[in-house]
Amino acid sequence: MRVEIWSDIACPWCYIGKARFEKGLAAFAHRDDVEVVHRSFELDPGRAKGDTAPVLEMLAKKYGRTPDEARAMEAHVASNAHSEGLGYRTEGRDHGNTFDIHRLLHLAKARGRQGELLDLAYRANFAEERSVFDTDTLVALGVEAGLDETEVRAVLADETAYADDVRQDEREAAELGADGVPFFVLDRRYGVSGGRPAEVFTQALEQAWKGRALQPLGTGTDVDAETCGPDGCEVPGA
Numbered sequence: 001m002r003v004e005i006w007s008d009i010a011c012p013w014c015y016i017g018k019a020r021f022e023k024g025l026a027a028f029a030h031r032d033d034v035e036v037v038h039r040s041f042e043l044d045p046g047r048a049k050g051d052t053a054p055v056l057e058m059l060a061k062k063y064g065r066t067p068d069e070a071r072a073m074e075a076h077v078a079s080n081a082h083s084e085g086l087g088y089r090t091e092g093r094d095h096g097n098t099f100d101i102h103r104l105l106h107l108a109k110a111r112g113r114q115g116e117l118l119d120l121a122y123r124a125n126f127a128e129e130r131s132v133f134d135t136d137t138l139v140a141l142g143v144e145a146g147l148d149e150t151e152v153r154a155v156l157a158d159e160t161a162y163a164d165d166v167r168q169d170e171r172e173a174a175e176l177g178a179d180g181v182p183f184f185v186l187d188r189r190y191g192v193s194g195g196r197p198a199e200v201f202t203q204a205l206e207q208a209w210k211g212r213a214l215q216p217l218g219t220g221t222d223v224d225a226e227t228c229g230p231d232g233c234e235v236p237g238a
Contacts, residue, residue: 001034001209006041006183007175009101009132011228012077012088015122017182020083024201030209038109040169040170043228044095052096052133052149058205080099080195080226087127096133099166105140107155117145137154180227195226 005021007014023030059070081088090147101121108117120141124130130137136157142152155161176185184192184201186208192201 001030001187001205002037003190004037004039004185005206006039006178006185007122007181008041008043008121008228009098009125010095011181012081012126013125013180013197013226013228014182016077016081016084016086017184017226018118018122019086020195020198021182021184021201021223023084023198025205027202028205028209030205034119034205038105038114039173040105040166040172041180041183042098042102042166044168045170047097048142049097049099050133052094052131053097053185055093056091058095062217068140075077081126087123087128087210089127093125093130094127094133098132099163100138100156101132102151102166102169103155103162104138106165106172107151108147110149113146117141117147120144122193182227193227 003021003025005018007018013120025034025036028034039143039179056070056074058069059065059073060067063070063073067075071090077092078088105114105121121132124137125132125142130141132138132141139152143149151201173181173183176183176191177189178193180193182193182195184204186192186204190204190208192204
């Protein structure tokens with residue numbers, strides 16, 4: 001069975017949802033027969049490359065909140081991350097265009113190192129003092145993931161490299177009805193949106209394995225799900 005996960009490095013619920021999905025997968029009896037493929041989705045595709053802003057500033061502007069309210073939103077997400085054993089810095093992080101990161105993840109996929117790079121990029125963005133919008137940081141992350149430095153630099157220098165792969169992922173997300181991430185697709189038959197609890201993912205995998213309908217694709221995103229979309233991130237309970 002194949003599980004495809006549409007996500008963006010800039011999405012905190014994708015970071016948390018990945019950890020929850022992996023816990024749910026670990027509890028699934030047929031986990032060794034599941035192929036996981038990560039696909040690209042940009043939350044802010046219109047932002048120019050190099051145009052970065054502090055996350056708290058971005059949140060306050062996007063939601064019309066005060067700085068203190070933006071900090072409270074981040075604290076709520078951080079609490080969810082910490083409950084999954086994940087590091088999360090509520091201040092000092094940047095927000096920017098993630099197209100280069102997605103292109104590099106496609107290179108990593110071609111070299112069998114996608115999962116390694118994705119984990120490193122999430123950790124750098126949310127838990128460490130490293131900006132994933134800096135070219136040198138991306139090169140370092142690629143090398144840490146086991147990629148060849150010369151090849152990483154060549155891909156980042158050529159804006160067309162793997163660009164079509166990113167755009168194809170995004171077209172498929174639109175065709176499947178995904179307007180927010182994380183978005184999980186099981187065997188191109190069933191979809192689950194949001195960073196759900198681990199047990200929900202286990203149940204989804206079990207139902208998909210048995211061929212029972214869970215949520216038909218194309219029904220849209222659950223408004224209560226923990227997701228991020230072009231208009232921002234849902235913060236249930238905040």
